[in-house]
Amino acid sequence: MMNKITGKIVRAHGSGGKLTHELIQSLFVKYFSNCSLDELLDSAILENPGEKIVFTTDSHVVKPLFFPGGDIGKLSVMGTVNDLAVCGAMPLYLSCGMIIEEGFEIDRLEKIVISMKNAAESAGVQIVTGDTKVVEHGAADGIFINTSGIGVRNSKVQLSLKSIQIGDVVLVSGWMGDHEAAIIKAREEFNISADIVSDCATVNRLTQKLIDEISNLRIMRDPTRGGLATTLNEFVWRQKFGIRIDEKSVPVRESVRGLCEPLGFDPLYLANEGKIVAIVGKESAGKTLSIMRSFPECESAAIIGEVIDEPKGKILLRTSIGSNRILDMLTTEQLPRIC
Amino acid sequence: MCLAIPMEVIKIQDNVAEAEVGGVIYRANLDLLPDIKIGDYIIVHAGFAIEKLDVAAALETLEIWNEMSETVAERDEVRRENKR
């Protein structure tokens, strides 16, 4: 049983020697413990219960590290789990690569690791392998985390852009923009107070239910960086169809609008970390909406648009005043407009 | 240009107001607009209140169009003439 370690991360924690092993045992093995990880081999040897292997990776560099509704640890697990889930996979295993700055408080690191443990448990995944590096102070903004994820999928699951048809319906599983709005608020650059919390959560229970019960489910995606607008544009890029969105139907919290309007942000471009966009056959729209709304965190799920013939490859937005314009993907980082 | 949004004043301390829009609370410096009370709506630009919103004028602007139908275009003309 390892003694609890405290103090700060030093270069030797990343050198592979005694301090590294102390860190691994007293934090990572202690909190992530599972058969594959506990053996501490160079690679994890895993059971494969499915037909197709689904594999993804994501690096997490969020700032600040702790924000209302989550932290970098929770985000790194949930983000990767969600990438697997929206592809129709059952998420199983994660790797965890950490790059930590010299001087980082071990207590803070422990909080992040506990967060990851809780997130992994709620998602039903195991963290089976990892790596730790230590870099000089200032080189990693505290800590960067990479998680790669493996899931499995039944061959019968068919989700692809090719299956999309004119007349299909587009839905979102809830409020748009909460995560990035929470980050903007947490950066405390604007001296505001707001009751905005990140929506950081796993979506795999929702995606699994949709796969099981909606036969003409065409595609799903989680609208993270670049927000809903960017994800929708990814759906239509170079395709022979477009999508029309009704701006008034897109659910956005009043508080997120209250943050966006004075600062010049557009909620359609703000990242989400616990939501999905789905395209389904018209006949299944009502049932899909009911399934989404049956999850408490998806009570604001809504039908927001449909797949159209023209303009091809574009998103047509029907604005709140009833006019039409094109909705492009995010071209650059949103900065506050002042003058 | 100049991004500025109407917000409701909910608190005033010295020359700084706390003003709210959509449930989000902003700080607004009142140096350019000192005669403000709680409940007033202020137009806030880059952290400063630049003008007080005239609620009656706002409602009037909307009323003209809200009441208008195809046949009321003439009445709108008369109203605008009278106001001048």
Next chain:
Amino acid sequence: MKFIDEFRNPEIAAKISSEIRRIMPEKRLSVMEVCGGHTVAIFRYGIVGLLPENLRLISGPGCPVCVTPNDFLDAAHFISRQKGTIVATFGDMIRVPGSESSLQREKSSGADVRICYSPSEALEMAEANPTKRVVFLGIGFETTAPLVASVILTAEKRRVRNFSVLSGHKTMPFAMKALLDSHETAIDGFICPGHVSAITGSDIFRFIPRDFHVPCAVSGFEPTDILESIYLIVRQISKGESRVELQYKRAVRPEGNLRALEMIGRVFEPCDSVWRGLGSIANSGLLIKPEYSRFDAMKLFDIPPIRIIENPACSCGEIMRGVKTPPDCLLFGNNCTPEIPVGACMVSSEGTCAAWFKYKKGD
């Protein structure tokens, strides 16, 4: 959101749109706005689609970032390279390219450049960092100038010794006069900037109908405000009238905000100013008065003389004068995009090219 959502009412928008069509003369009309906020709102709400085909909207030089010439930017970059300085700026300025660099690039090379939402934050930075010299980049028209004036007066009251402003402030009326005098592009009506007017009062635009017989409407920023302003202008044209009509009466008075005007007058004096794309316009800039020279970064830093070098292929100037549209520029969409901007019109999110790229590229 109160007093915002009501002015985004689709029924009202439809009524105004149909009224405009009903009274629209047969000839082609061009209406210019000179405010980045109007540029963005027009694009964001698809206003052009609600107007008759023969009514053209032109975006004029209404984006303060876009009209800032390279010598100001180069001076800002120079200051950022001096040891012990913090350059505080509005967000839009960070990526604007000068002759050779941008604040973003200087920041990546180690300069201390920080984004503020408000100029008062820059003063707070100075007070929190007494060993550093904090310089705020004063960009903006009459809406922003009184804020900067107020902050300088507060700095004086609080005896802050390490705070200064690099003033690039400009004022609208003379620029609008220059556009009309040039006769380069037909302007049949002006949508006048609503928040500039909240400070200056709507009366400052009276010279436009008086001397040029061009109708004006002082407009708010919500879509029905802009539509109503266009309606008022078209109605004046159809009746052969020209005057300044106040659409944004909930926020603008004819005489303006007297206290704000007094502050501007205390701290600043008019000077000639170079507008990117328009050249030098007399009395269109604001210079910090000699009695406040200890807050004037131009005087505090030994800025070397800077020759203004503009990219010859960049059409920002002609675009801002309404002579060209963004697609007419050779660089638009290829060598000049929001991710790799060449000209200021593309960098600033309120610039005509950025708005066109974001909202209209797909058309």
